[in-house]
Every structure is written in structure tokens, then in C-alpha cells.
Amino acid sequence: MGETEEHHPRLILHDFISLDLCKELEFIHKSCSAVGYRPNVFSTTLSHLIATNSGHLILPFVSIRERLKEKAEEFFGCEYELFVEFTGLISWTKGASIGWHSDDNRSYLKQRDFAAVCYLNSHGKDFKGGLFHFQDGEPATIVPMAGDVVMYTADSRNIHSVDEIADGERLTLTLWFSRDSSYDEDAKLISLFSQSLSNSQDDDPVSYLPFPAPSNMYWFSAEQAPSHQSGFDISWARVHILGYSFCFSDDKICDIKSESSCDLSELLMKPLWLARDNEIFNKEFVNSLHALQVVQFYCWKVSELHAINVRAEVRSVTQLLMSHTGRSCRLKSIPLGDHELAKKVFHFGSTNEYTEISFDWTDLYSAVVGWETYSHQLRKKLFASLSYWKTHQSIFPVSSQEIEGTTLL
Numbered sequence: 001m002g003e004t005e006e007h008h009p010r011l012i013l014h015d016f017i018s019l020d021l022c023k024e025l026e027f028i029h030k031s032c033s034a035v036g037y038r039p040n041v042f043s044t045t046l047s048h049l050i051a052t053n054s055g056h057l058i059l060p061f062v063s064i065r066e067r068l069k070e071k072a073e074e075f076f077g078c079e080y081e082l083f084v085e086f087t088g089l090i091s092w093t094k095g096a097s098i099g100w101h102s103d104d105n106r107s108y109l110k111q112r113d114f115a116a117v118c119y120l121n122s123h124g125k126d127f128k129g130g131l132f133h134f135q136d137g138e139p140a141t142i143v144p145m146a147g148d149v150v151m152y153t154a155d156s157r158n159i160h161s162v163d164e165i166a167d168g169e170r171l172t173l174t175l176w177f178s179r180d181s182s183y184d185e186d187a188k189l190i191s192l193f194s195q196s197l198s199n200s201q202d203d204d205p206v207s208y209l210p211f212p213a214p215s216n217m218y219w220f221s222a223e224q225a226p227s228h229q230s231g232f233d234i235s236w237a238r239v240h241i242l243g244y245s246f247c248f249s250d251d252k253i254c255d256i257k258s259e260s261s262c263d264l265s266e267l268l269m270k271p272l273w274l275a276r277d278n279e280i281f282n283k284e285f286v287n288s289l290h291a292l293q294v295v296q297f298y299c300w301k302v303s304e305l306h307a308i309n310v311r312a313e314v315r316s317v318t319q320l321l322m323s324h325t326g327r328s329c330r331l332k333s334i335p336l337g338d339h340e341l342a343k344k345v346f347h348f349g350s351t352n353e354y355t356e357i358s359f360d361w362t363d364l365y366s367a368v369v370g371w372e373t374y375s376h377q378l379r380k381k382l383f384a385s386l387s388y389w390k391t392h393q394s395i396f397p398v399s400s401q402e403i404e405g406t407t408l409l
């Protein structure tokens with residue numbers, strides 16, 4: 001071992017995660033995250049995915065979690081198996097930063113032995129600021145680049161900090177590992193699955209529709225106080241900066257007694273429609289998270305949407321829009337928060353790849369179809385994998401041959 005490895009055990013891995021996986025995890029975060037534990041931070045934990053009926057979205061994490069755990073065991077020379085204590089997607093927007101600290105610096109964090117921070121997007125391209133620094137030893141600074149990973153011991157040999165984000169949204173997949181099996185995240189997740197899926201069946205066609213968590217978990221406020229007037233609902237803000245608005249039917253709006261932020265957020269649990277420039281897309285979404293997942297799927301898959309052959313079903317664009325008479329007159333677009341604040345938080349510079357994407361109603365229809373197929377396939381795979389996970393009390397990749405075998409039995 002060299003000087004740094006001995007005194008400051010740490011490892012940098014370049015291109016450890018494929019760019020395709022980075023994009024898929026970005027899709028999951030932008031369509032499922034809740035407000036995080038500190039100002040200007042958003043997080044998507046695996047238990048949050050299960051609690052919002054999106055547990056199938058943990059499948060894209062399974063192999064990378066396993067690879068990272070094996071790498072940590074090998075590099076840090078662990079004699080015994082490690083357990084994943086926490087897995088989450090964490091994004092930081094303008095103003096977020098963290099000063100010098102070690103990751104086990106609280107009494108309730110002592111079980112954390114090793115950390116793995118995986119960068120899912122890149123400094124300069126997706127955000128400004130946000131450089132990572134170690135207080136001592138080499139490397140002193142890490143410039144986050146999509147696909148790279150930094151691993152380090154969670155103790156005081158690796159005191160580190162992250163510079164304030166100046167613009168954009170910096171996204172990581174962050175894991176902590178523990179030697180203590182009582183902190184095993186897998187057992188907790190498997191038990192959550194058992195509670196939440198006990199009544200569902202994998203052949204139910206709508207079993208993958210998301211259910212929002214309590215609305216205060218999606219309410220962003222400048223001061224991070226849920227009741228504060230200046231703020232926004234993050235699912236509304238994320239579709240809003242991409243040029244969409246949410247429309248609700250008149251009777252639902254009348255049910256809302258006052259326009260206070262909390263009451264408005266209740267609307268997001270209700271059926272809604274997506275609109276752009278006075279045109280309303282003729283599809284009812286069950287709630288805001290459902291619409292948000294489809295919109296984010298569009299952003300993720302934009303270059304492949306033409307290949308989803310919906311042209312035969314869709315004879316004209318007007319068929320995809322609501323007619324200006326009848327029902328659409330009873331739909332109203334309502335802003336669910338402070339437009340300026342939403343722009344300040346989620347907009348990167350003047351342009352980025354998402355605000356630049358071209359828009360087409362037929363592609364949005366393809367995104368609805370593509371998202372349903374993607375969700376349905378993951379849901380089927382989840383049900384097949386769960387029986388293995390329950391037996392072993394561990395979450396691991398189950399091969400398609402094993403899954404095929406199960407269905408044949």
C-alpha cells in the first residue's frame with residue numbers, strides 16, 4: 001500500500017457505471033424524488049420507491065449495488081461479507097453544499113464503515129460547482145463525471161467536503177456499507193415489499209401506477225419549511241420547466257377550499273391532464289406522479305421514440321388533443337407553486353439537453369406506450385425475483401434463465 005492508501009483508504013474508479021445506466025437512474029430520480037433532508041437536496045431512497053408503488057424501479061439498482069459491494073469487500077480487504085446499509089439517489093441544486101465531515105460523524109451513523117459515491121452526471125455539462133475535496137492525502141479534489149465512483153472509509157481518515165452548487169442539478173447514487181448485519185437494508189426492503197405487495201398480482205395491468213407519498217414530501221420551499229408561502233410542488237415544477245402544465249377538472253378545483261399551498265398539493269393526488277400552449281393531451285393520468293413519469297420517460301428515450309410504432313394507431317395529431325368544446329372547457333390549468341423559484345432551482349444556465357429537446361404530440365403518445373411496456377416488464381421481473389429474494393433474505397440479480405425456470409415450474 002502507498003502512503004495515501006494506508007492513511008486514507010480510498011479508491012477512484014473511472015467509467016465504472018455505463019452511461020445508459022446513469023440515464024436510467026436519472027429518469028428514476030427525476031420522476032420519483034422527494035425533498036431531501038437538507039435545503040436544496042432531493043432524494044429517492046429504495047424504500048420511498050416501494051412506498052409509492054414504484055418498487056419495480058429498484059431493479060435497475062440491483063446489479064450495480066452488487067458490483068459496488070464486491071469492489072468494497074475486495075479493496076478494503078474485508079474478511080467478512082459487507083451489508084448495504086443505505087442506497088439512494090441524491091441530487092443537489094443551487095445553494096447546496098457540505099463542509100468538512102466524515103460520514104460516521106453522528107452517533108446514529110456509527111454503523112457506516114464504507115461509502116461509495118457514484119456520479120451520474122457531469123461537472124460543467126450538467127451543473128457548476130459541486131467539486132469534491134478530501135482534506136488530506138491524494139487525490140485532493142475529484143471533479144464529478146458521469147460513470148465515475150469514489151469509495152472511501154466512513155471514518156476520520158477520509159474527511160471530505162463538497163463545494164456549493166452554483167447552477168444545475170448534481171446527481172449521485174450514494175451507498176453506505178456496514179459490517180453489522182442488523183443494519184442490512186435488504187431485509188428491511190424485502191419486508192416492505194411483503195407488506196405493500198401482499199394484495200397485488202403481477203398480471204394486474206395497472207399494478208405499476210405510482211401512488212404519491214404525503215404531499216408535504218414533494219413541497220419545496222425556499223426556507224425548507226413546509227407551510228411557507230413561497231415554494232412549489234416538485235412534480236409540478238419538473239414538468240413545468242419542460243414546458244407542460246397540469247390541468248384539472250373544475251369540480252376537483254372547487255373541492256379545494258382555499259388556495260393555500262397544502263390544499264393545492266392535494267390536487268396532485270387527483271386525476272389530471274397534461275397541456276402545452278393551450279393544447280390539452282387527450283389522456284387522463286391518475287395523479288401527478290403518473291404524468292411526471294411519462295414526461296421524464298419522454299426525455300430519457302427521446303431519440304428512440306420514433307421506433308415505437310404508434311403511427312398506425314394515430315391518424316392525426318388532433319386525435320391526440322382534446323377538442324375545444326365539451327370536456328376541455330371544464331379543465332383548468334393551475335400553477336402549483338412559485339414559477340420564478342422553480343426556474344431558479346431546476347433550470348441550468350440558459351439551455352441544456354432537456355430544455356432543448358424538440359416536442360411532438362405523437363412522440364408523447366409513444367412515450368405513454370413505451371413507459372407502460374417498460375413498467376410492465378419491470379413489474380413482471382420484480383415478482384419473479386422477489387421469491388428468490390425472500391428465500392435468501394437478500395436482494396441480488398436473478399438471471400432471466402432462472403426466472404424462466406420459475407414460470408415453467
Ligand SMILES: O=C(O)CCC(=O)C(=O)O
Pocket residue numbers: 098103117132160161162172174
Ligand atoms: O456527493 C458527494 O460527492 C459526497 C456527498 C457527501 O459527502 C455525503 O453525502 O456525505
Ligand SMILES: [Fe+2]
Pocket residue numbers: 101102103160
Ligand atoms: Fe460525506
